Amino acid sequence: MLQVNYIRQNRETVLERLAIKNFKNTELVDEVLKLDDERKRLQNEFDSNQAKVNSASKEIGNLMRTGDKDGAEALKQEVATIKQTLEPLKQQMADVETQLQNKLLQLPNLPSPLVPAGKTPEDNEVVKEGGEKPVLHEGAQPHWELTTKYKLIDFELGTKITGSGFPVYTGQGARLQRALIQYFLNFNTAAGYLEYLPPFMVNEDSAYATGQLPDKEGQMYHATADNFYLIPTAEVPVTNVYRDTILKEDELPVKMTAYSPCFRREAGSYGKDVRGLNRLHQFEKVEIIQLAHPEKSYEVLEEMVAHVERLVQSLELPYRILRLCGGDMSFTSALTYDFEVYSTAQQRWLEVSSVSNFESFQSNRMKCRYKDANGKTQLVHSLNGSSLALPRIVAAILENHQKEDGIHLPKALQPYFGKEVIS
CATH class of the missing domain: 3.30.930.10 (Bira Bifunctional Protein; Domain 2)
Structure with missing residues (x-):
């Protein structure tokens, strides 16, 4: 299976080598990159929301220690709202990852530069x-x-x-x-x-x-x-x-x-x-x-x-x-x-x-x-x-x-x- 980072860094070379193998479904290359972009976007959003939850949880502890129960309770509501986004994001990431792997599995190995051009x-x-x-x-x-x-x-x-x-x-x-x-x-x-x-x-x-x-x-x-x-x-x-x-x-x-x-x-x-x-x-x-x-x-x-x-x-x-x-x-x-x-x-x-x-x-x-x-x-x-x-x-x-x-x-x-x- 080809590596996504290699495809991203060498897109034109990948397309040229696939042409040597007479591979027709080359749109898969850009589909892979698009799915990888979406995977990264979802991961960043998940990580950002998780960081907010972690930070707010610490702040709630501080508020409780200082006796600010109302502030702590308000922040708990915010945390609960953010937490509701995490599970759907996880599922979206899993779905995109599955799609990405399925696309990668359809791409053949790239031929070496030593491979001659030809069809038969x-x-x-x-x-x-x-x-x-x-x-x-x-x-x-x-x-x-x-x-x-x-x-x-x-x-x-x-x-x-x-x-x-x-x-x-x-x-x-x-x-x-x-x-x-x-x-x-x-x-x-x-x-x-x-x-x-x-x-x-x-x-x-x-x-x-x-x-x-x-x-x-x-x-x-x-x-x-x-x-x-x-x-x-x-x-x-x-x-x-x-x-x-x-x-x-x-x-x-x-x-x-x-x-x-x-x-x-x-x-x-x-x-x-x-x-x-x-x-x-x-x-x-x-x-x-x-x-x-x-x-x-x-x-x-x-x-x-x-x-x-x-x-x-x-x-x-x-x-x-x-x-x-x-x-x-x-x-x-x-x-x-x-x-x-x-x-x-x-x-x-x-x-x-x-x-x-x-x-x-x-x-x-x-x-x-x-x-x-x-x-x-x-x-x-x-x-x-x-x-x-x-x-x-x-x-x-x-x-x-x-x-x-x-x-x-x-x-x-x-x-x-x-x-x-x-x-």
Whole structure:
């Protein structure tokens, strides 16, 4: 959530940065400032009246001590009249504060100056490419054919049990999922990330804290009886570990990693690009999260991008890194890098990770702070990245590493899977 003081002091900059994100409802900026002015006016009136009450109460005591009962009684009447204004003022302040917070919640995070202008994924900047696209043998197949051939995933069974987009992994397919999760977690913990196994549902406060609400309520599965939300990523519960927390400066950065299933309604998704593992309602992902000092968060972002790049490289997949344009960024992000791996069988790029700096947007909502050397309380910066999302990684491994005798797994994964080849 943006801070009102920052908006007030940098109104034109805020409007310029929102334009980069293609945010249309810019009248919210002035509505926020107007409500903040009204909040301050009411607060000043309340404080002034309260001061009058306090002063008069002291004077009443003095009058009573000197025997001026009539003067004391007259002043009591004045105090009673003033007191009658306090409760309505309190209620007005609460109403205005609620309106102000609701307006602020509708404003997205401001994009970093590094974010390129643009409206669609075609406007994203390719900042790096790596790996080699394999030359596949004649008769090479896309992953949805390979999963049937090697009995790895049963999509029809998942549809029977739950619905489309909920695959059932079987045999070597389930084993491959487990191997990837274990490998990714070990890769992250070796780099200093503390592993968590969080709840897979969160309450409304947690969803608001990381920015899923009110922006994405239509994309999350909602357990209405208890008002819990199934998580779209481990970022949500793990970042909330530090909600309402004040850290010491020397505790930064905080590095966390977690595996979780992810649940996404993906409303409106259809067509050929959602076939097989390309887009699911439930999938597995390993996440990395950092809480960083504001002056170092962009160094931390580059470190996290490099970490994910090494992980992708270890899977022997062709990849590219994109800097997202303003129109393709999330509501909460200040700067995002996407990782895509190339599917030779599908002849298209598949997104497998996003690594983002949210600056203080989430921490302001969460009230996650630290005390600096002067004892002043400051907001931390939060960052997160996929390390990695499994479905499209599985698709790319199956498609790019297929040979006529089976799927030859990358060397880094073989000890976790227990075999070199899926056959």
